[in-house]
Amino acid sequence: MKRPDLAQLTRFFTGDPQADRMVPPTGYTARLTLFSAAAMAFLAVFALALALATGRMAVRWGDELARTATLRISAPTDQIAAQTAAALRVLSQTPGVATARALGPDEQRALLAPWFGPDLPLEALPIPQLIEIVETRAGFDAQGLRLRLSAEVPGAVLDDHSRWRKPLVHAANSLRLLGGVAIVLIFGTMAAMITLAANAALAANAQVIAVLRLVGARDGYIAQAFVRRFTLRAISGAFVGSVLGGLAVALLPAAQDEGGFLTGLGFQGLGWLWLLVIPPLAGAVAFGATQFAARTTLKELP
Amino acid sequence: MIELENVAMSYGGGELLSDISLRLAPGSFHFLTGPSGAGKTTFLKLCYGALLPSAGQVQLFGTDLRQMGRDDIALARRKIGVVHQDVQFLDHLSVAENVALPLAVSGRDTLDQEVNLRELLGWVGLKARADALPPQLSGGERQRAALARAVIMSPEVILADEPTGNIDWEMSQRLLQLLVELNRMGKTIMVATHDLNLIRAAKGQVQARVLRISNRRLHLAGADL
Ligand SMILES: Nc1ncnc2c1ncn2[C@@H]1O[C@H](COP(=O)(O)OP(=O)(O)O)[C@@H](O)[C@H]1O
Ligand SMILES: [Mg+2]
Numbered sequence: 001m002k003r004p005d006l007a008q009l010t011r012f013f014t015g016d017p018q019a020d021r022m023v024p025p026t027g028y029t030a031r032l033t034l035f036s037a038a039a040m041a042f043l044a045v046f047a048l049a050l051a052l053a054t055g056r057m058a059v060r061w062g063d064e065l066a067r068t069a070t071l072r073i074s075a076p077t078d079q080i081a082a083q084t085a086a087a088l089r090v091l092s093q094t095p096g097v098a099t100a101r102a103l104g105p106d107e108q109r110a111l112l113a114p115w116f117g118p119d120l121p122l123e124a125l126p127i128p129q130l131i132e133i134v135e136t137r138a139g140f141d142a143q144g145l146r147l148r149l150s151a152e153v154p155g156a157v158l159d160d161h162s163r164w165r166k167p168l169v170h171a172a173n174s175l176r177l178l179g180g181v182a183i184v185l186i187f188g189t190m191a192a193m194i195t196l197a198a199n200a201a202l203a204a205n206a207q208v209i210a211v212l213r214l215v216g217a218r219d220g221y222i223a224q225a226f227v228r229r230f231t232l233r234a235i236s237g238a239f240v241g242s243v244l245g246g247l248a249v250a251l252l253p254a255a256q257d258e259g260g261f262l263t264g265l266g267f268q269g270l271g272w273l274w275l276l277v278i279p280p281l282a283g284a285v286a287f288g289a290t291q292f293a294a295r296t297t298l299k300e301l302p
Numbered sequence: 303m304i305e306l307e308n309v310a311m312s313y314g315g316g317e318l319l320s321d322i323s324l325r326l327a328p329g330s331f332h333f334l335t336g337p338s339g340a341g342k343t344t345f346l347k348l349c350y351g352a353l354l355p356s357a358g359q360v361q362l363f364g365t366d367l368r369q370m371g372r373d374d375i376a377l378a379r380r381k382i383g384v385v386h387q388d389v390q391f392l393d394h395l396s397v398a399e400n401v402a403l404p405l406a407v408s409g410r411d412t413l414d415q416e417v418n419l420r421e422l423l424g425w426v427g428l429k430a431r432a433d434a435l436p437p438q439l440s441g442g443e444r445q446r447a448a449l450a451r452a453v454i455m456s457p458e459v460i461l462a463d464e465p466t467g468n469i470d471w472e473m474s475q476r477l478l479q480l481l482v483e484l485n486r487m488g489k490t491i492m493v494a495t496h497d498l499n500l501i502r503a504a505k506g507q508v509q510a511r512v513l514r515i516s517n518r519r520l521h522l523a524g525a526d527l
Pocket of ligand 2: 342343344387463464
């Protein structure tokens with residue numbers, strides 16, 4: 001395909017006022033195209049917001065939580081100290097463990113405070129000792145570590161968070177995929193609608209097309225009169241749709257820790273720039289669809 | 303410029319035209335006659351590339367029609383002025399704009415041609431109707447507007463299909479007059495008509511050859527009309 005230069009592109013948008021007048025304006029298909037483009041762009045904003053939010057979620061859960069693990073040592077009180085020391089020794093020798101640190105009594109109390117209140121007599125209770133592990137980027141072999149711990153530190157239980165992290169990351173990735181599929185479907189539907197509208201316009205203007213062809217108009221000239229219209233309509237419709245969709249997303253409740261999953265839907269920072277992609281994308285879809293419809297129709301004419 | 307060699311044409315059934323050879327010499331004036339349904343319109347369509355022959359060769363300006371793409375045919379049509387049997391216009395544009403249509407679609411600046419256009423409209427007697435819409439024109443006015451549209455690009459050849467089809471005798475005479483004038487200016491003219499009176503009327507004014515389609519073939523008719 002030949003690469004359109006800037007001048008060509010400018011000419012496409014400023015248009016040839018003469019060529020534009022060749023095809024009589026059609027209020028009906030014009031309004032339908034505008035409406036469809038706006039509606040599809042509105043929906044695309046939400047699909048995009050969903051994809052971006054779930055993408056962020058998957059990264060956060062996958063990234064932050066994967067970096068930490070917890071070792072819990074439950075043993076008779078007199079053995080806790082020895083087993084903790086043994087566990088720390090094992091951890092210090094395990095590749096992939098960046099740091100391992102036994103939590104002090106104050107820290108453990110703070111963790112339990114929400115459930116048992118601040119005045120918990122920690123020393124009097126058989127509370128397991130917690131060791132916080134921070135992994136390196138490469139991570140450690142949890143299975144191997146468990147084997148070694150079971151031999152040397154019988155009271156140790158390793159929780160690498162993967163039990164609850166994996167399904168969440170999986171769910172977030174599925175949602176993101178769903179958002180992507182929705183975007184593809186939305187633009188596919190837009191292409192189908194514009195093809196139908198363009199075919200209707202081409203059929204309604206059969207005589208115009210025949211006359212233009214007979215006086216020596218090239219297919220490209222005739223096609224452009226239609227392509228330009230539908231492209232501009234799709235762009236302006238999609239612009240209105242994305243602005244409304246963006247406003248609707250902005251008015252959703254802001255992300256909160258309590259809501260977490262549900263209220264994170266939206267755009268953050270530079271993510272808003274994605275909205276700018278929708279109108280040109282709609283324009284490109286309309287351009288392709290109308291070009292295809294026009295060329296197919298014109299090929300059948302003498 | 304337009305050359306047919308052993309051309310045959312069929313629309314799927316039997317052959318409508320067979321073994322037709324013709325070379326249009328520059329500056330010539332031809333009448334094409336034959337009963338209704340003989341294939342006059344079909345013949346003209348072959349001459350401006352609206353149809354491909356089912357056998358034989360058609361050459362437009364030295365190029366085989368089969369070798370020409372859709373854009374090549376569009377370009378060739380700018381050098382062939384056609385007045386169609388069923389004259390069609392863009393009904394939402396004025397007569398003047400319709401006449402200037404070939405200029406517009408070929409990317410020529412119509413403003414440059416403003417004088418040319420006025421002259422042409424005056425020549426076909428439509429100056430007063432320049433701003434009318436085509437549906438408001440009478441049959442004769444439509445035919446003259448179509449002729450003006452056919453010649454605005456200054457084509458070398460003008461093909462007219464029943465240009466006097468449904469207009470009165472006086473108007474036919476006027477139209478014939480215009481075609482004769484074009485021929486005197488050096489244009490090659492081919493007029494399809496079943497109206498023998500029109501051909502007789504032309505005899506005194508122009509050196510015209512009369513071609514007749516009968517029995518699927520093209521015959522050069524004698525002077526015995
Ligand atoms: N597109 C077409 N498909 C099939 N048959 C056609 C077509 N155009 C013309 N014909 C037939 O070809 C014959 C000749 O038509 P035409 O060339 O219009 O004759 P004329 O102009 O001499 O009256 C007619 O019988 C007509 O029905
Ligand atoms: Mg005919």
